[in-house]
Amino acid sequence: MMWPLAKYTFLESIRDRIYLGFFTGLVVLNLLFLAVGSSPWGLTNHIVERLGWLAVDVMLSLLTAIYAVNNLNRERERKILYGHLTLPLGRSRYLLGKALGITMSLTLLAFVGATVIIVGDWYLTAVESVPFHMYWMVPSVMLKCMILLGYAILLTQLSSSALTATLFTLGLYLISNGAEELLGLAANLSGLSRTLVEGVYYLIPNLQLVDFEQASLYAGGVTPERLGLGLGYAAAYVTATLVLACLVFGRKDL
Amino acid sequence: MLGVWAKRLVSLVALTASAAGAVATEGGLRQSREAAQERLTPPAPILRHFTFGHRRGVSALLWVQTLAWYGGEAIKLQGKQFADPDKLRHTKRQIDLIIELDPQFSDPYLFAGMLFAYDGKAPLLGISYLEKGVEQFPDNYRFAFYAGALYMHLLRDDAKASDLFLKASRLPEAPVYLAGLASDLKRRESGTETALQTLQALLRENLPEETAVLIRAEVTTLRAVYETEKALDAYKRRFGPPASLEDLVKTGYLNQLPVDAAGDPLQLTAEGKIRARGQARDY
Numbered sequence: 001m002m003w004p005l006a007k008y009t010f011l012e013s014i015r016d017r018i019y020l021g022f023f024t025g026l027v028v029l030n031l032l033f034l035a036v037g038s039s040p041w042g043l044t045n046h047i048v049e050r051l052g053w054l055a056v057d058v059m060l061s062l063l064t065a066i067y068a069v070n071n072l073n074r075e076r077e078r079k080i081l082y083g084h085l086t087l088p089l090g091r092s093r094y095l096l097g098k099a100l101g102i103t104m105s106l107t108l109l110a111f112v113g114a115t116v117i118i119v120g121d122w123y124l125t126a127v128e129s130v131p132f133h134m135y136w137m138v139p140s141v142m143l144k145c146m147i148l149l150g151y152a153i154l155l156t157q158l159s160s161s162a163l164t165a166t167l168f169t170l171g172l173y174l175i176s177n178g179a180e181e182l183l184g185l186a187a188n189l190s191g192l193s194r195t196l197v198e199g200v201y202y203l204i205p206n207l208q209l210v211d212f213e214q215a216s217l218y219a220g221g222v223t224p225e226r227l228g229l230g231l232g233y234a235a236a237y238v239t240a241t242l243v244l245a246c247l248v249f250g251r252k253d254l
Numbered sequence: 255m256l257g258v259w260a261k262r263l264v265s266l267v268a269l270t271a272s273a274a275g276a277v278a279t280e281g282g283l284r285q286s287r288e289a290a291q292e293r294l295t296p297p298a299p300i301l302r303h304f305t306f307g308h309r310r311g312v313s314a315l316l317w318v319q320t321l322a323w324y325g326g327e328a329i330k331l332q333g334k335q336f337a338d339p340d341k342l343r344h345t346k347r348q349i350d351l352i353i354e355l356d357p358q359f360s361d362p363y364l365f366a367g368m369l370f371a372y373d374g375k376a377p378l379l380g381i382s383y384l385e386k387g388v389e390q391f392p393d394n395y396r397f398a399f400y401a402g403a404l405y406m407h408l409l410r411d412d413a414k415a416s417d418l419f420l421k422a423s424r425l426p427e428a429p430v431y432l433a434g435l436a437s438d439l440k441r442r443e444s445g446t447e448t449a450l451q452t453l454q455a456l457l458r459e460n461l462p463e464e465t466a467v468l469i470r471a472e473v474t475t476l477r478a479v480y481e482t483e484k485a486l487d488a489y490k491r492r493f494g495p496p497a498s499l500e501d502l503v504k505t506g507y508l509n510q511l512p513v514d515a516a517g518d519p520l521q522l523t524a525e526g527k528i529r530a531r532g533q534a535r536d537y
Binding site: 036044046047050051053054057058174175177178179180181184185188207208211213214217218 | 302303304305306307308310311312313314315317318356358359360361
């Protein structure tokens, strides 16, 4: 029963106004970067690729935080959730099905974003060959989004309002995406403030461990070790957050 | 009654103060907006620690902003040099930040190198950016090439220029003429023998065939020039300056009239120097 729910969530997502808004925004943003990159200012594909990667990463992460919380909360508010739970489907499977469906819709958007950049980059900025290496942005961004999605689902179960859960997830994205910078900041501090910042660093997920941008754009590709580390790290975090979310949801008085 | 008038007075003062405040704020805002547009000062200390993991993307955005600003300023200057110290200082801050955020982005090193050397009239500052580029991109010949060009054109330091051109000539995709240019400069700076030795050492390296062919030809020419110079010195010690190279053949200092790699005869200039046809300068 989990797969039909995932499929339903996917189809529901891609027709959702928030999702379509982000979809359009991402495509427009990428086209804008392509226009900038192919302008006669002498800008190179370097700009197109980095700005495109930035756009996909930020838009997908924002969408994860906003849409996942919104989707789960809306089902509860509109009592659709009770309809789902009357089916022979446990609460845990319900959450996992939703997570899978949302992940599928996010993956579709990541592919579209990457493809717009790759095709445009190849067509407009006179790179010698199709920059297929840019497709590394899909697993990179998706691993980040899956970690965020796990947190968004957990926070939705823990908090009473959708706004709080969204804000916490967005805050978590901002801090954990710059986890290495947090460590750099701690190095410039001393005493209690340093301990606090270091403490935050170890508490939050380090999304830079699943970020393949540097390896993909400069180091000639993502090594199997790097990919394995990213996959393992993301799998551990997603499993932990989803298990916790399922435990909380299982005991929740609906 | 007095209370009412007092209230009216206070209201009037408050209203006037509010209007004055609004005007001042608007003026201040406009000034600060203009100042911001003029300087586009990025909050560097904040950006260093708070790009939230998007160092490369933020660096790219700053680069676009810098180019757009520079382009606007260049249009305003209508072809005059971009030499305002404040603007150059601002550009330096921007470039430093861009490089710090994304050290593997090559364009800012080249841009800063040329901008500070020519517009800023600070060739050493420009060269320092190009040298950073040489360290960062050891396989890209452009940084050593441009640094060499700045040493040659602006600092008249042929020795350093020659070394940098030689370094660049060893790198992939380097233009084939670079080794010849390096040899020319080396010869002017240190004499034909040193230039010859430098090129012979370069030939022992694993060079692209196209470059190696050109260097072999240059070595052949330099060898002929070197032998001719030795013969000329010996002739001068005994007879004084010759009228032409034929005098050296007639007196047995040379077996035949010397030729360069292309078979063209070497020439004796009015200053008593030997010149090969393909060479740009007399020595």
